[in-house]
Amino acid sequence: MTQQANSTSKTATAIAHPNIALSKYWGKQTFGHNLPAVPSLSLTLRGMQTKTSVTFDGALASDAFELNGQPAEGVVLQRVTQMLDRVRALGGSAERAHVVSSNDFPTASGLASSASAFAALATAATHALGLQLSRDVLSDLARRISVSAARSLFGGFVELRAGVPSDEALSANEVAGPDFWDVAIVVAVTREGAKDVGSSDGMKHTRDTSPYYKAWVDSAPATFTHLRAGLLERDLTKMGPAIEQSALSMHAGALAANPAILYFSGATVEVIHAVRKMRAGGLEGYLTIDAGPHVKVFTRGADAEKVAAYLASVPGVLRTITARPGAGATVVAG
Ligand code: DP6
Numbered sequence: 001m002t003q004q005a006n007s008t009s010k011t012a013t014a015i016a017h018p019n020i021a022l023s024k025y026w027g028k029q030t031f032g033h034n035l036p037a038v039p040s041l042s043l044t045l046r047g048m049q050t051k052t053s054v055t056f057d058g059a060l061a062s063d064a065f066e067l068n069g070q071p072a073e074g075v076v077l078q079r080v081t082q083m084l085d086r087v088r089a090l091g092g093s094a095e096r097a098h099v100v101s102s103n104d105f106p107t108a109s110g111l112a113s114s115a116s117a118f119a120a121l122a123t124a125a126t127h128a129l130g131l132q133l134s135r136d137v138l139s140d141l142a143r144r145i146s147v148s149a150a151r152s153l154f155g156g157f158v159e160l161r162a163g164v165p166s167d168e169a170l171s172a173n174e175v176a177g178p179d180f181w182d183v184a185i186v187v188a189v190t191r192e193g194a195k196d197v198g199s200s201d202g203m204k205h206t207r208d209t210s211p212y213y214k215a216w217v218d219s220a221p222a223t224f225t226h227l228r229a230g231l232l233e234r235d236l237t238k239m240g241p242a243i244e245q246s247a248l249s250m251h252a253g254a255l256a257a258n259p260a261i262l263y264f265s266g267a268t269v270e271v272i273h274a275v276r277k278m279r280a281g282g283l284e285g286y287l288t289i290d291a292g293p294h295v296k297v298f299t300r301g302a303d304a305e306k307v308a309a310y311l312a313s314v315p316g317v318l319r320t321i322t323a324r325p326g327a328g329a330t331v332v333a334g
Helices: 074-091 113-128 135-145 199-209 213-232 236-255 266-280 301-312
Strands: 011-016 019-023 040-046 050-057 064-067 096-103 157-160 173-176 183-189 285-288 295-300 319-325 330-333
Touching (some): 011 113, 019 213, 019 285, 019 295, 040 183, 040 213, 050 113, 074 096, 096 113, 113 135, 113 330, 157 213, 173 213, 199 213, 213 236, 236 285, 266 295, 266 301, 301 319
Parallel strands (some): 064 096
Antiparallel strands (some): 011 050, 011 330, 019 040, 040 157, 040 319, 050 096, 157 173, 183 295, 285 295
16 A cells, blocks of 8 residues: 555445355355354456555544445445444544445356455555554455455465364465466456345355355364465466366355355356366466356466457356456545
8 A cells, every 4th residue: 555544534445356256155154253164375466456445533423335336235334334334443433434445347147246345344444544554454454345355455376274163363365466477367258237136145055055165164273284385386277176166066066055146147157168168278377266147267367368258158157358467545635
């Protein structure tokens, strides 16, 4: 973070990028506050962003949140207020805030909007109150509201270990910066609009009812360790099968919940088959899928355009977004 907050205006604006997990987080520990049950490894992306402005104002009776031009209420506003309450406690303030946020990519659809949202909010809100916090502290703050948001504080490849009972704080950690490796993630967008089951609810339901949840928690650390090693060797061929196994095991656990959670649409399955066919034809890329119907393909930077063209031709794919490694959350005004 490069700019000083202006403590007299109590306003600041930050941007943050979504991150896509190559080794997935799915499930919270039963102890502690919002601690992940498994380690995760993600890539922070440029090419998609959340921009959030926070203004603390003593004249406001309550927090107000405007998302993509619409006033937000209910659970969405509650989560924003939870973050603001933590920031107010840190800054010794009782003032309510007006928060204006916009995403330039589909919101709440499995494109990791909560990650960029809470990374940007933690960054903007603390700066608005004049707090100068390290990225580690901001990552921990973001993690308390949304685990994946802890990773968007950092750029490039980012890890977050599983929580342990003694954790009083838990922050993500940069494994390799955005310039470490020329790679891309190509998103095949298969539906516009919000998803059916949010990730927080979906992972709780999986933990509570899926007989495969324990197998997921037991197997995820080895997948993570393999992927991390492959990343440090810049070895796409080594990482690829583990990337797909992480995502598909996560979904297998959710599918085995009672009742089942199914994030895939028909087009999702079409894209899974297409990616296998693409590889068989010599174009290397590996898929991952979050809590939504879109398919994201991790590939070499030099192959990104070819992969995007391939995915765009799959029936049911509405459009593609090509994203490359990006930076962590940043204050842009304040
Ligand atoms: C499938 O971070 O959105 O994207 O901690 O409850 O806010 P909460 O969940 P969230 O879950 C993200 C799940 C995922 C995988 C990942 O990003 O690791």
